[in-house]
Each structure stands twice: as structure tokens, then as C-alpha cells.
Amino acid sequence: MYPHPDFPDPAAGRATTARPAVEAARTALAGEGVHVMPAADVLACTGADEAAWARFAAHWEDLSEDAYAARRGTHRLRRYGHFSLAPATGELRLLPHTVFVQPDNTNPLYETVDRHFEPLTDAFVADPVLRSVLGLLGRVAGALDAAEWWSVKVHPFRVLATADGGGEPTPEGRHRDGVTLVSSLLVGRDNARGGESTVYSPEGAEVLSVTLEEPASLLLSDDRATLHGVSPIRPVNDDAPARRDVLVTTLTPG
Template structure:
């Protein structure tokens, strides 16, 4: 396993800017329950440049079909992995691959359903950008709860739409995931319009609404007290397919 712990070198000239960006996310999460971290802040926190980000984004070319979404008319490609993360040391451990199950009273389409997805590739697991993303999320989640270890579930997604439809990032509609922190990192989008992300309070009041256009935009929310959903995407040029690539990651005390 890669030994990158997800922590920036304190001597790095960007470390102060990264700490400030992380603190802004932590403050917003503890306050309103949701925050959109700008791409420049995310890349600073990750210590990522154009080359390392492009290498990371290339993993979205190696996803596999989500047969469960296909049954409801949505073409979605994905993989799935489960890690444990130490909030103290940043140590990240890949756990044995298992089925993915969402708890009761969360996702109305799939709660308590065993869903079998292909595992993350070895190259994806070893990518330093992934490991730094998870480290960043672990530090941000510390604003919401104290954990000896975080249970981290990782879902790279590609949603595909055509002129005939099918571009539903969240076919279940407004929902919770039954976790502490839920996040959506935009990897990229092509020929796509729509895909507006919304976060709601428990009474249905809208807390945050944003369309993630620029790669490395990161939306985080406190899943314990909010719900979230994403509007459909559609192709700009209807002669060609549209796609929207995101990394959805959830954290819960392990």
C-alpha cells in the first residue's frame, strides 16, 4: 500500500492556505451543515497539480455498469471500496471487499438491499490523490464527531445521459445516506447541462444549491441533519451523450 498518509508536509508553502481552507469547511459544517469548497482550495489541500489531477481523473475511464440503476432506466457506471482511516495519523487501510448496503430510513430505493459492485482497481486505491482526498475528508469530518477510526466508503460514479434520457445522478430523489459526512467531488463533466446539487434541512428548507461545473469542486454536508439530491443531467448537443463524473465518499465513526 502507498504510504502517503493524506497529510501535507508542514514545511510546504501551501500548508497555511490548506489549513485555512479546511477550517472554513469545518466551521460551515458545524454551523449550517453544508459547504462548497472551491476547486482552488481543494487542489491546495491535496497538493495536486494539473498532471496528478489528470492521472486521477483517468480512473473514471475504468468503471463498470451499475445494474441496479439500469433497472430503473439510468445508465450509471461505478465501483466501490471500503476503508478505515485514522483521524490521528492519517493511516488508511483498505478493508475486504463486501456488498454495499444502505441502512433503513435512508435511501427509499435501496435501503437494506445487498448491492454487489466491482471493487476499486489497485491503481485507483494506490493513487496519492485519492489518499489525500480521504485524508482531507477525515479532517473535515472531525468538526462533526470524534472517531477513533473513520469508516470510509468510496464510490466513483459516472452518470450518462442521451437525448432519450437516463441522466439521473440520484434516481432515489432527496435522501440521506445514514452516515456522518457525505461528500461529492466533481471529477469532470462533458456535454452536460443540469446536475444541480441541493442540500436540505430536516424540514425541507434548502440550505445550499450549486451546480458543480469546475473539476475539484467539493460539496460536503452533515448527513445526520440534512438530505441531499442532484437534478438530472441532459446533453447540450443531443447528438452526443453527456456524462458527469464524481467521487462520492461517506464517513462514519468505525
């Protein structure tokens, strides 16, 4: 299976790569409030090889329509789940499914709106890659706050666009989520241009701008100190739709 250009063997350097990668993320978050973890580091930290990643990415074929985004002309698919994570032990528990509500003064389109999304599938919840990713996020979030347990909200998204439009990853524009750590993990993209992620200071200055291109690339930011948004996607080839698959995960002390 190896070598592979996008998926280096995680076992080959996991012990020597994972700890420095986590420490680099923690240092950057505590200082600048933002960090991009390269795909190779994420794969090393999670132990995901090419086959495991392919199984993980396949869950994005089983998402449901986001009716709230559709009302504003965006073709977006998603599901939603809520976990608790104990950083001291790594214990991860799926919590009962509920509506999704964002706090006041965060998302200008949806704050205080009860949004009903389909729950995560059982297969997605049980996927070892998901559980490893959430464990990784718990480790880096410790640089921002101490928590006996983290409230972890998980949103797999697929945004689609045609030549006529419809590909708005963040139709609400520049915003914050009202959490401690917000993360965006690129799962895959096809026939897509655009989708640039930008993190801003509260005053509006650009802190970092990056287009996540390589599967497993991970953008992390301190949501208390920054705002974020993603530019629209459009097809490279107008004869086929553009696709962008991401896992957005937020952590807040429980």
C-alpha cells in the same frame, strides 16, 4: 505547465491556503451543516497539480455498469471500496470487499438491499490524489464527531445521458445516506447541463443549491442533519452524450 485556468499551482500557496480552507469547511459544517470547497482550495489541500489530477480522473474510464440503476433507466457506471482511516495518524487501510447496504430510513430505493458492485482497481486505491482527498475528508469530518477511526466508503460514479434521457445522478430522489459526512467531489463533466446538487433541512427547506462545474470542486454536508439530491443531466449538444464524473465518499465513526 502553469499558469492554468482550472489548475493553479498548488505548491505556490499550499501552506497558506490549506489550513484556512480546512478550518472554513469545519466551521461551516459545524454551523450550517453544509459547505462548498472551491477547486483551488481542494487542489491546495491535496497537493494535486494538473498532471496528477489527469491521472486521477483517468480512473473513471475503468468503471463498471450499475445494474441496479439500469433497471430504472439510468445509465450509471461505478465501483465501490471501503477503507478505515485513523485521523490521529492518517493511517488508511483498504478493508475486504463486501456488498454495499444502506441503513433503514435512508435511501427509499435501496435501503436494506444487498448491492454488489465491482471493487476499486488497485491503481485507484494506490492513487496519491485519492489518498490525499480521503485525508482531507478525515480532517473536516472531525468537526462533526470524534472518531478513533473513520469508516470510509468510496464510490466513483459516472452518469451518462442522451437526448432521450437516462441521466439521473440520484434516481432515489431526495435522501440521506445514514452516515456522518457525505461528500461529492466533481472529477469532470462534458456536454452536460443540469446536475444541480441541493441540500435540504429535514423539514424540506432548501439549505444550499449548487451546480459543481469546475473539476475538484467539493460539496460537503452533515448527513445526520440534512437530505440531498442531484437533478438530472442532459446533453448540451444532443448529438453526443452528456457525462458527469464524481467521487462520492461517506465517513462514519468506526
